[in-house]
Amino acid sequence: MRLSNYFLPVLKENPAEAQIVSHRLMLRAGMVRQSSAGIYSWLPLGLRVLNKIADIVRQEQALAGALEMLMPTLQPAEIWRESGRYDDYGKEMLRITDRHDRDLLYGPTNEELITQIFRDSVRSYKELPRNLYHIQWKFRDEIRPRFGVMRGREFLMKDGYSFDIDEANARRAYQKIFVSYLRSFKRMGLQAIPVAADTGPIGGDLSHEFIILAETGESEVFCHADVLAQPVPEADYAADLTPVIDGYTQYYARSDEMHDAAKFEAEVPADKRLTARGIEVGHIFYFGTKYSNAMKALVAGPDGKDVPVHMGSYGIGVSRLVGGIIEACHDDEGIVWPWAVAPFHIGLINLKPGDEATDALCEQLYQNLTNHNLDVLYDDRDERAGAKFSTMDLIGLPWQAVVGPRGAKAGEVEIKNRVTGEKQTVALEAAMKILSQPPA
Numbered sequence: 001m002r003l004s005n006y007f008l009p010v011l012k013e014n015p016a017e018a019q020i021v022s023h024r025l026m027l028r029a030g031m032v033r034q035s036s037a038g039i040y041s042w043l044p045l046g047l048r049v050l051n052k053i054a055d056i057v058r059q060e061q062a063l064a065g066a067l068e069m070l071m072p073t074l075q076p077a078e079i080w081r082e083s084g085r086y087d088d089y090g091k092e093m094l095r096i097t098d099r100h101d102r103d104l105l106y107g108p109t110n111e112e113l114i115t116q117i118f119r120d121s122v123r124s125y126k127e128l129p130r131n132l133y134h135i136q137w138k139f140r141d142e143i144r145p146r147f148g149v150m151r152g153r154e155f156l157m158k159d160g161y162s163f164d165i166d167e168a169n170a171r172r173a174y175q176k177i178f179v180s181y182l183r184s185f186k187r188m189g190l191q192a193i194p195v196a197a198d199t200g201p202i203g204g205d206l207s208h209e210f211i212i213l214a215e216t217g218e219s220e221v222f223c224h225a226d227v228l229a230q231p232v233p234e235a236d237y238a239a240d241l242t243p244v245i246d247g248y249t250q251y252y253a254r255s256d257e258m259h260d261a262a263k264f265e266a267e268v269p270a271d272k273r274l275t276a277r278g279i280e281v282g283h284i285f286y287f288g289t290k291y292s293n294a295m296k297a298l299v300a301g302p303d304g305k306d307v308p309v310h311m312g313s314y315g316i317g318v319s320r321l322v323g324g325i326i327e328a329c330h331d332d333e334g335i336v337w338p339w340a341v342a343p344f345h346i347g348l349i350n351l352k353p354g355d356e357a358t359d360a361l362c363e364q365l366y367q368n369l370t371n372h373n374l375d376v377l378y379d380d381r382d383e384r385a386g387a388k389f390s391t392m393d394l395i396g397l398p399w400q401a402v403v404g405p406r407g408a409k410a411g412e413v414e415i416k417n418r419v420t421g422e423k424q425t426v427a428l429e430a431a432m433k434i435l436s437q438p439p440a
């Protein structure tokens with residue numbers, strides 16, 4: 001992508017409305033613009049990151065056997081009346097009446113709609129297990145939308161739903177998603193801590209929130225430090241996953257909502273007690289037959305008798321993750337993207353557009369890198385060098401490649417590692433090699 005053809009409205013000044021660093025940097029780097037409280041437009045640079053995060057989620061969900069579909073944002077009120085949640089949900093739900101006076105709502109989540117689809121389509125245990133998910137915009141009329149995309153009113157969520165014949169099978173479905181979430185967050189450069197979460201009136205031990213540590217997070221985490229030392233699991237979904245899950249859940253790990261100070265002190269030695277702030281990036285839940293009972297989602301079991309299907313639901317805050325990753329990955333100059341979610345891998349800076357040798361070397365690098373499937377943002381604009389450098393630092397691409405007239409004559413490129421700040425001057429061929437790998 002040539003910057004001269006791109007839309008990258010960076011801001012020099014810190015926007016006054018932004019209280020946390022990710023919000024500030026997303027506005028300054030031209031990733032998003034607020035349209036009204038908690039509702040954002042995603043500009044080209046921001047959308048690239050959002051899509052990369054969604055693609056990691058897609059790949060890991062596919063490995064875990066979940067199938068992607070797409071449900072609408074608007075839902076009929078009737079199914080929410082069937083489940084009993086239409087009145088319970090309160091003011092967070094955005095309610096709409098259409099021209100025929102029918103009640104609709106902008107979906108805050110999709111248990112009802114997926115249960116309706118399932119009950120109308122599946123009759124027998126032979127068609128189980130199934131795990132269906134989509135990545136779709138949600139609306140919750142949050143009382144205090146804040147921190148940019150972290151607590152929006154309209155936000156992008158991956159939400160998945162599992163269907164099983166009984167609790168034992170539903171537990172397996174839950175374990176698979178537990179593993180897939182650990183893997184997904186790791187690939188985004190994040191370490192997520194699974195913490196025991198409130199299961200509500202149904203009870204049981206099967207709800208976890210996934211929290212990444214960040215000072216600006218809205219949750220508080222209390223855990224045994226060894227949770228952080230657990231290995232990221234393999235995607236071996238045919239294996240028994242219980243040991244992996246036990247590896248994580250053997251330790252005390254809770255957020256403020258579930259915290260029990262006496263238990264924490266009794267179970268965790270003083271030198272291992274970790275108390276920190278964090279951001280909830282995922283939440284998984286086994287809720288048994290709550291919706292299948294209410295909405296009559298029954299399947300015929302092996303004995304021919306109808307039984308309500310056992311369900312779980314699994315959410316990832318895709319748009320919140322963009323902010324969450326920035327909270328974890330930035331410095332004084334700007335964002336420092338992990339390779340896997342970087343909007344571009346390389347920022348190529350032409351220090352003297354119009355200089356024949358410089359243009360030629362830049363073009364060659366740009367073409368070669370692009371042909372190797374690398375995403376390159378080529379700053380070919382007629383701008384001051386200082387402005388180009390600070391823009392590249394601000395938008396945080398993992399590598400910068402700088403070409404000026406002197407280097408171009410010698411066939412050399414200066415490469416900067418955005419993570420360490422380290423610079424080296426190398427010939428074209430060596431540059432190609434270095435730039436096609438994530439910086440160390």
Ligand code: ATP
Pocket residue numbers: 109140142149150151152153155157280281282283315316317318319320
């Ligand atoms: P929170 O406690 O942060 O309000 P929640 O528990 O209501 O979140 P869930 O229903 O568990 O949210 O939704 C699944 C995921 O969607 C959350 O883990 C979070 O990452 C994301 N999410 C929820 N609410 C918002 C929001 N207002 N803005 C952005 N992301 C959100």
Ligand code: MG
Pocket residue numbers: 209280282283
């Ligand atoms: Mg939650």
